[in-house]
Structures are given as C-alpha cells and as structure tokens.
Amino acid sequence: MGSINSGENITTIKLPLTRSSDWRISLPGKLNKVNSEGVLVDCQDWQLGCTELKQLRSYIEQAGLKLISIRSNIPETIVSAAALGHQSTLVLQKSVLVENSSPKSEEAKSNDSPKLLFHEGTLRSGEHLSAEGDVLLLGDVNPGATISAGGNVMIWGRLRGTAQAGKLGDKKAKIIALELRPVQLRIANAIARGPEEKPAQGLTEEALLESGKIIIQPARVNPFMFDRT
Amino acid sequence: METNTRIILICSGKGGVGKTTLTANLGIALARQGVCTAVLDADFGLRNLDLLLGLENRIVYTAQEVLEETCRLDQALVKHKQEPNLSLMPAGNPRMLDWLKPKDMQRIVDMLSEKFDYVLIDCPAGVEDGFRNAVAASKEAIVVTNPEVSAVRDADRVIGLLNTHGVKPVQLVLNRVRPKMIASQEMLSVDDVTDILALPLLGLVIEDEQVIVSTNRGEPLTLTGGNSPAARCYSNIARRLQGEEIPLIDPSKQGSGVRDKLKRLMQTKIF
Ligand SMILES: Nc1ncnc2c1ncn2[C@@H]1O[C@H](COP(=O)(O)OP(=O)(O)OP(=O)(O)O)[C@@H](O)[C@H]1O
Ligand SMILES: [Mg+2]
Numbered sequence: 001m002g003s004i005n006s007g008e009n010i011t012t013i014k015l016p017l018t019r020s021s022d023w024r025i026s027l028p029g030k031l032n033k034v035n036s037e038g039v040l041v042d043c044q045d046w047q048l049g050c051t052e053l054k055q056l057r058s059y060i061e062q063a064g065l066k067l068i069s070i071r072s073n074i075p076e077t078i079v080s081a082a083a084l085g086h087q088s089t090l091v092l093q094k095s096v097l098v099e100n101s102s103p104k105s106e107e108a109k110s111n112d113s114p115k116l117l118f119h120e121g122t123l124r125s126g127e128h129l130s131a132e133g134d135v136l137l138l139g140d141v142n143p144g145a146t147i148s149a150g151g152n153v154m155i156w157g158r159l160r161g162t163a164q165a166g167k168l169g170d171k172k173a174k175i176i177a178l179e180l181r182p183v184q185l186r187i188a189n190a191i192a193r194g195p196e197e198k199p200a201q202g203l204t205e206e207a208l209l210e211s212g213k214i215i216i217q218p219a220r221v222n223p224f225m226f227d228r229t
Numbered sequence: 230m231e232t233n234t235r236i237i238l239i240c241s242g243k244g245g246v247g248k249t250t251l252t253a254n255l256g257i258a259l260a261r262q263g264v265c266t267a268v269l270d271a272d273f274g275l276r277n278l279d280l281l282l283g284l285e286n287r288i289v290y291t292a293q294e295v296l297e298e299t300c301r302l303d304q305a306l307v308k309h310k311q312e313p314n315l316s317l318m319p320a321g322n323p324r325m326l327d328w329l330k331p332k333d334m335q336r337i338v339d340m341l342s343e344k345f346d347y348v349l350i351d352c353p354a355g356v357e358d359g360f361r362n363a364v365a366a367s368k369e370a371i372v373v374t375n376p377e378v379s380a381v382r383d384a385d386r387v388i389g390l391l392n393t394h395g396v397k398p399v400q401l402v403l404n405r406v407r408p409k410m411i412a413s414q415e416m417l418s419v420d421d422v423t424d425i426l427a428l429p430l431l432g433l434v435i436e437d438e439q440v441i442v443s444t445n446r447g448e449p450l451t452l453t454g455g456n457s458p459a460a461r462c463y464s465n466i467a468r469r470l471q472g473e474e475i476p477l478i479d480p481s482k483q484g485s486g487v488r489d490k491l492k493r494l495m496q497t498k499i500f
Contacts, residue, residue, distance in 0.1 A: 050361075050393065080393060122427060124389030125382050142425055144382050160425070 010038040010068050018045050027056070031063035039065050043072035050080045057084070078129075089130045123147060123161065130167075143183060152176070162186075163207075171209050176219050180205040190214050234342035237349050237470075238367035238396065242383030244354030246375045247404040250440060250449075251463070252351040253281040258451040258467035259347055260314035267306070267345040269337065270320035271363040272353040273329070282309065283447025284317050293321025295340070296333050302340045311452060316345070326358065331365030338366040356390060364391065370399045371431060376406060376417040381425055388426060400431035402466060407436045408480035419479045430477060432466035435459050 011034045015023040023046060031039070039060060048056065053070070060067045070081035071089045078089070115133030123129055125144030129137065134151040141147050141161040148164035152174050155163070159177035164186035166173030171188045182194040185207050192207075192214040204219040239252045249272070256268040269292070270278040279285045290305035295318075309315040318341060341348045350367060353359035364370075370391050374384040384401075391399050403422055410416035423430055437459035443450045450460040451467075465475050 124392075125385040127389055140427070142385050144385065 009036045010040050011036045012040045012042060014042045015044050015046055023056075024059075027059050028063070031060060031065060034063070034065060037066055038068035040069045040071065041067065043070060043074070043077050045074060046072065046077060047074045048072075048077045048080055050084060053077070053080050053084055053086075087128065089128075117149070122157070125161075141177075141182075148186075149173070165207075166209075173208075175207040176204065178204050180207065180216060185214055187214055232342045234345060235347050235470075236338055236342065236366065236368040237347065238352050238363055238370040238391075239349060239373060240352035240360065240363070240370060240387055240391075241354065241373045241380070242356060242387040243374075243380045246373050246380050247434070248354075248373050249278050249281055249351050250444060251371070251373055251402060251404065251434070251466075252278060252349050253449045254451045254460075254463035255467055255470070256282070256315050256317075256349055257309070257312055257449045258464040259349075259470070260309065260312040261451065261454065261464075262467060262471070263314065264347055264471070265314050265345050266347040266349065267316050267318055267341045268349045268351065269318045269341065271334065271350050271359065273320045273325050274323050274353060274359065276320035276323075278351045279307070279317060279319050280447060281444055281449060282315075282317055284309065284319075285447070288319045291319040291321040292337050293325050295337060296321075302344070329358075329362055331362050334362045334366040356386060360387075360390075364394050364396060367396055370396050371402055372399060372426070372428065373402045373404055374422065374426070375404055376411065376419075376422055378417065381417065381422055384426060388428065399428055401426055401428040402431050402434065404434040405436045406433045406480065411480070431469055432462060432477065433480070434462040434466075435480070 013027070013030050013034070016026055023043075041056065041060075057067050067086060069087040069089065070078065072078055072081075115131070117131035117133065117135045118138075119129055119135065120138040122139035123137070123141045123145035125142055128146045128148070129135065130147075131149045131151075133149065134154065135147060135149040136154045136156065137147060138156045140157040141155060141159045141163065143160050145161040146164070147153055147155070147159075147161070148167050150168050151166065151170060153163050153165045153176070155175075155177035157177065158179040159175070159182045161182065162184045163175045163177075163182055165175045166188040167186070169188050173187055175185060175187065180195075181198065184194060185192045187207065187209045190209055190212060195216065205216050206219040207214055207216045209215075239248050239255075241248050252268050256266050259266045268278060268282070270276050272278070279288055284307045287307050290300040292305065294300040295302055295305045306316040306318055309317070318337065338348060338350070350363050352363045372384050372387055372391070374380045388399060391397075401423065403419060406419070407416060411418050419430070419433065435458045437450075437457055439450055439457040440459050443452075450457055451463045454460075469475055
C-alpha cells in the first residue's frame with residue numbers, strides 16, 4: 001500500500017498560487033535549497049495533467065531529488081498524480097480564496113465547520129483518495145484502491161478495497177458503504193481484515209470502533225447523516 | 230489531423246492475456262468484413278504481431294525507418310497476402326524504446342489514419358512508457374482480461390489510466406473463458422468480472438486450443454473463416470465493433486447441467 005510517512009527525510013515544497021506566479025519559475029530555486037532526499041510537493045490550486053506533472057517530476061529529478069508525494073486541492077491534479085503512480089493527497093482547503101487572513105483565524109474557521117470532500121467516480125486499482133475531514137464518494141472503491149479520511153468515510157457504492165477512517169486518531173470515525181466487502185479496514189489505530197462471507201444484498205453497513213475493535217453492523221436508517229458530538 | 234478513423238488501443242496491464250492474438254484475429258476479421266484495417270505493433274520490446282500474422286519474413290522496413298524518414302509509410306506497411314484489406318506496421322528495433330516519445334506514436338498513427346478506417350494498436354503489457362506512448366495516440370480502447378483475479382486487478386488499473394487520459398469508449402473483452410470452470414465456480418464468472426470493471430462487454434473469447442495451433446502456424450483463426458468456437462467469438466467481436474447488434478450469451482448461464490452448457494456452446498452461433 002505504498003505508505004509514505006517516514007517523516008524526517010522529506011521536505012514539503014509549496015507551489016505558488018496560480019494567480020501569483022508560474023511554478024516553473026520558482027520551483028528550481030526552491031529545489032536548490034532542499035537538503036533532504038525526498039520532496040512532497042503541494043501543488044495548491046494548479047490543475048496539472050500528466051504531462052505537466054512529468055515536467056514537475058523531471059525538475060525534481062534534475063535537482064537530484066525524488067518526488068515522494070503530491071498534494072493539491074484540485075482533484076484533477078490528484079488523479080493525474082495517481083495515474084503516474086505517485087502517492088497523492090487531496091486537500092480541501094476552505095480558505096484558499098482568503099489570502100490575507102492570519103493562520104490563526106483560518107484554523108478557527110475550519111474547526112467550527114467540519115470539511116467534507118466530495119468525489120464522484122469509482123476508485124480503481126492503484127488509485128488513492130484521501131481527505132482531511134470527512135469524505136463522501138459517489139462510486140465504488142475497487143480492490144487495490146484506497147480511500148482514507150481524517151473523519152468519516154462514506155461510500156455511496158461498494159467498498160471492495162481498503163478504507164481508513166479517523167487516520168489522525170479519531171476513534172469515533174466510521175466507515176459506511178452500500179456494500180461493505182473491504183480487503184482491509186482501519187479506524188484510528190485499529191486494523192481489521194474484511195469479512196470473508198458476502199454481505200446481505202442491499203444492506204448498508206457501517207464499521208466502527210467498539211472497545212478497541214472494529215465491528216461491522218447494519219447502518220442506521222439514514223446512514224449519511226452524522227451526529228457530530 | 231482529425232479523421233473518422235477508429236484508432237483502437239488493445240491493452241491489458243497484465244502480460245500474456247491475449248492482446249496480440251486479439252489484435253491479429255480482429256484485424257483479419259475486420260478485413261474480411263471489407264474494412265480497410267491497419268494493425269500497429271506497439272510492443273517494441275517483444276514484437277510478435279508479425280509472427281502471429283505470418284508476415285515476419287516479409288518485413289523490409291519498420292515504424293522506426295518511417296519515423297526517421299528513411300522510408301515512406303507504404304514502403305514499411307506489409308499487406309496481408311490473403312486479406313489485402315489488412316496491413317501491418319511492424320515494430321522497429323527494441324532500442325527504439327530509448328527515444329520513442331508519445332508524439333512519435335502520434336505521428337505514425339496520424340499517417341495511418343489517412344489511409345485506413347481502423348487502426349488497431351497492439352499495446353505492450355504494463356503501465357510504463359510503452360503503454361503511455363500508445364495511449365497518447367489512441368482514441369478508444371479495448372481492455373483484454375482473463376477471468377482471473379490478478380488479470381482483473383491489472384485491467385482495473387489500466388481502465389483508470391485510460392480514463393485519466395480521456396480515451397473513450399473503453400470496452401472489455403474477456404478472453405480464455407472456460408464455461409466448465411465457471412460453472413463449477415473454480416473461475417471468476419462473467420458477472421464477477423464486469424461487476425468490478427464496470428465496462429461494456431464487447432465480447433467473450435472461449436478457451437480454445439485451436440488458438441494456439443493457429444498461432445504457431447502464423448494463420449489467425451479468423452483467416453480461414455473456420456468454425457472453431459474462438460474464431461466465431463473473434464468475428465462477432467469485429468461485427469459488434471462496427472455497431473452490429475449481436476446478443477452476448479454467457480456460456481455459464483445456459484441450460485442446467487455442465488454437459489448441457491458445453492453442448493450448447495458448440496452449437497450456438499452466438500457469443
Ligand atoms: N482464447 C484462447 N484460448 C487458448 N489460448 C489462448 C487464447 N488466447 C490467447 N491464448 C494463448 O495465450 C498466449 C498469450 O497470448 P498473446 O501473446 O496474445 O498475449 P499478449 O497479451 O499479447 O501477451 P504479451 O503481454 O506478452 O504481449 C499465447 O500462447 C496464445 O496462443
Ligand atoms: Mg503481445
């Protein structure tokens with residue numbers, strides 16, 4: 001599952017926002033200052049296709065570095081990154097448009113209303129979708145694909161790959177799918193293999209943590225409503 | 230340059246599932262149905278489309294010389310003796326892989342589009358450069374897979390990549406189907422596969438030892454218009470590709486007993 005967080009050997013580089021300057025101009029200079037082996041590139045609001053991402057990658061390789069992971073708040077960029085086989089994270093940033101607000105007020109803002117990442121389309125083998133808050137997927141998660149969220153994972157479709165909820169430790173996070181047949185489930189620090197037997201048809205199920213173990217049960221009447229306490 | 234030529238990539242992700250066999254048989258079948266068709270061998274590393282078509286000894290120039298402009302397109306094209314509607318554009322030297330770029334593939338395909346109604350591209354296995362070069366030049370795709378978990382997994386990955394490259398439509402061919410094994414649930418069923426891949430099913434190809442015999446002879450099954458089960462599968466795929474509506478029959482859902490199913494399989498003109 002190509003997990004990254006080896007931590008110390010990775011430097012994060014942020015591309016400038018689209019309207020401030022072209023990333024191709026500022027990137028080489030930034031790369032020269034990096035003294036780790038790997039870099040994580042936050043592409044911010046750049047919509048990059050495979051060709052442009054390859055260009056980005058060759059800049060990085062020319063500097064003798066390795067591209068470890070891509071972040072962006074543009075889904076297209078993330079999809080291209082996944083297509084090129086890179087670990088990628090979609091960041092839903094509510095404050096993108098508020099440029100001059102201080103970091104503090106930004107934090108306050110994102111805390112009082114939970115973020116929801118909405119994605120339409122099936123995740124196929126080798127693709128990853130990751131959200132900081134909750135994630136709602138309209139489509140299936142196929143075997144070999146991964147979906148993860150800081151909060152809840154909601155799948156309006158079939159879960160047959162790997163899902164992780166509460167990846168930063170939220171033990172109240174849940175995983176819900178119209179059909180729950182995952183390879184593996186993770187909630188906070190708990191890991192469980194998917195059930196062997198096929199679930200009953202047409203039964204929405206949810207996975208949650210109960211005294212440290214992941215259990216699967218039929219979802220409540222309206223599975224896509226969460227009470228956040 | 231925009232033409233109405235259908236440029237179809239035949240790909241799979243996993244190796245050895247039957248891409249080249251499908252390309253050769255589909256090429257012949259389309260040609261027999263009167264369609265002017267080119268098959269392009271994009272598997273520069275392990276070229277063998279020429280072999281399957283029995284054209285190996287007639288190759289003079291390849292895509293490499295065309296790109297280097299040391300020969301004209303029609304000098305490199307190898308016309309099939311029995312089916313003159315079909316021509317092969319042979320792959321060049323494996324060392325081409327070192328310099329070949331998507332735009333080179335695009336150039337070759339553009340040239341072929343001016344002369345042919347169909348261009349079938351035999352894609353190499355994997356999702357690396359060879360695949361990317363071929364995808365860049367393709368408009369639509371046929372994903373070939375086998376009823377096996379690993380082949381389906383790889384096909385799924387390839388479909389995701391085709392989607393991000395805007396290739397469409399993408400259709401599915403399920404090759405090496407063994408009704409007996411499906412019936413006894415030793416193999417993924419047609420439904421299992423389409424359920425995951427969620428693609429329109431262009432056709433099934435039955436496991437048939439005649440495929441191997443014909444491969445070794447360099448005479449694709451569809452060439453003789455023969456009646457072996459796989460030959461029928463291939464020509465039905467060619468006809469569906471042209472928009473004819475030929476119903477698909479899932480062999481494992483016919484009749485009740487295994488024997489019944491097999492018998493039907495032999496008789497039926499469909500699937
Ligand atoms: N329907 C079938 N029944 C029996 N044998 C088959 C069938 N289809 C393909 N084969 C056999 O499977 C083998 C692999 O086929 P083929 O070379 O077409 O695969 P490929 O996908 O092109 O492989 P590669 O990835 O190496 O290019 C060949 O020996 C071929 O004869
Ligand atoms: Mg082949």
